[in-house]
Amino acid sequence: MRKKDDQKTEQIIEAASQVILSNGAAALSTTQVAKKVGISQSNIYIYFKNKNDLLFHVYLAQLAVLRPIFDDALNSNLNTATLLQRYITTLYQFALNHDDRLTIIDQIKHLANSPLKNTGEDPDNDRQYARQLIMRGINDGTLRNVDPSIHLSIVFNTVRKQASIVRNSSDDISFEPVLDMIWSAISNPKTD
Amino acid sequence: MRKKDDQKTEQIIEAASQVILSNGAAALSTTQVAKKVGISQSNIYIYFKNKNDLLFHVYLAQLAVLRPIFDDALNSNLNTATLLQRYITTLYQFALNHDDRLTIIDQIKHLANSPLKNTGEDPDNDRQYARQLIMRGINDGTLRNVDPSIHLSIVFNTVRKQASIVRNSSDDISFEPVLDMIWSAISNPKTD
Structure with missing residues (x-):
């Protein structure tokens, strides 16, 4: 060998x-x-070992790039609303520059026989910070009390769609109006 | 033959x-x-003729089920906001009962060599009513003035995620709070 x-x-x-x-x-x-x-x-x-092992390591390689960025952005004592908005903005910057990494993660997660199913790896590890923040936001009343997957879906899909629009456009498009749409969707109107 | x-x-x-x-x-x-x-x-x-021709006809077969439902729901003189909310609720009912058809449409649309690319078929035909309503909503000030793809992304992804949660749950979950989230995201706060 x-x-x-x-x-x-x-x-x-x-x-x-x-x-x-x-x-x-x-x-x-x-x-x-x-x-x-x-x-x-x-x-x-x-x-x-095999194709699945290769796919698993491709997945881990993307996570290795994703993690430190959010570690830096979220390692602070700010309130939930500020941290969430900072998370969304950081995710948007990441999607603008590294959308390929998010695509690879999605592709491997959604395989019929995903290699993540047979490992100890949480298949939502790439969204673990988002999930933690969203749970905290639901519990402290910052966010609407619905299934956290709905919040995650709105945040991830909208951010990636906007990043894709901006990458394919020559105009200078501000993220602010889209952040405001996401925030209006997920935040609890009672405490706003 | x-x-x-x-x-x-x-x-x-x-x-x-x-x-x-x-x-x-x-x-x-x-x-x-x-x-x-x-x-x-x-x-x-x-x-x-070939595999692509088969895929194209599979796509058309799903559209044939989708279309009359929205024809009925939207064929009226109601205002944009009411029509949009009716569209979202109809889409949700459709996703609850026929999510497989939406999955097949998505799969065929997102193929690297999609059969829709070489036909006269608009690849977003499954969302044509939504797009028309959204353009009308942006023009008459009902909706926020952002790229219509952002509105479409929020409507489709959120509705399908909620339908998937409800299908996998034995609880009686109301669609109302999620419709309110979608509406808060897409509607123009200045005219609300």
């Missing part, structure tokens, strides 16, 4: 990410990935 | 729909569809 090579591991993860972005996670084959890296297919298995 | 049989056409479309719901549209093969119907793969090509 050949010795593992960290740089090769990264190259394989990067190639798999590119294939997922072009063709979707369901269509990923180790043959394609090997060809892109310029190694034989059997060599992939020196680095990853 | 064997004579075409309308019932067989429907069976093939139904089988293809089932395959898309189980494995996704990207993974659809005519071999699987033929096996499900109990005919040979070459017989599929009596009914459909």
Whole structure:
């Protein structure tokens, strides 16, 4: 068995990410990935147990970029409303610059046989900060008392849609009106 | 060439729909569809030119169910706000009972090589009423003046998420609080 090579591991993860972005996670084959890296297919298995193991590591590689950004933004004693608005704005900046990473995470999460199902990994780990903040907001009355998945859905889908509009436009579009729409949807009108 | 049989056409479309719901549209093969119907793969090509043609007809079959429901709901002289709220409630009822049809439409629309790209079909035809109403709402000041795709995203994603929560719950959950969230997000606060 050949010795593992960290740089090769990264190259394989990067190639798999590119294939997922072009063709979707369901269509990923180790043959394609090997060809892109310029190694034989059997060599992939020196680095990853199987295709699902590769997909799992592609997922973890995206999370590794996502996490520190939110750690910095949310590590403070501000009130729930301020933290939530800061979270939404940070997510928007992330979606503007790294939408591909969010797409890869979504693709792997929504596979019929997602590799996240058989690991200890919470499939919503990429949204763990958002979920925590939303639970806190529901409990302290900042947010409407509905299923937190509704809040998450509005925040994530609207932010990503707006990022996609802005990326495909040459106009200087402010995020403020969209943040106001999201906030009107999720915040508790009784305490506003 | 064997004579075409309308019932067989429907069976093939139904089988293809089932395959898309189980494995996704990207993974659809005519071999699987033929096996499900109990005919040979070459017989599929009596009914459909190729896989893309089959996918296109699966898409049209879903639209055929969707359209008359909204025709009935929206064929009236009510004001924009009432029509929009009626649209959202009708979409919610449809998502509760036919979420599979919306999933199939989404799957086919989002294929890397979507069959809708090479036909005259507007890929957003399933949302044409919503888009018309939203444009009217923006123009008459009922809705906030942002890109209509943001309104569409909030309406469709939130309605479908709530329908999925309700389908997986034994509780009697009212749609009213979620309709209020959507309305707070999209309506123009200056005219409310």
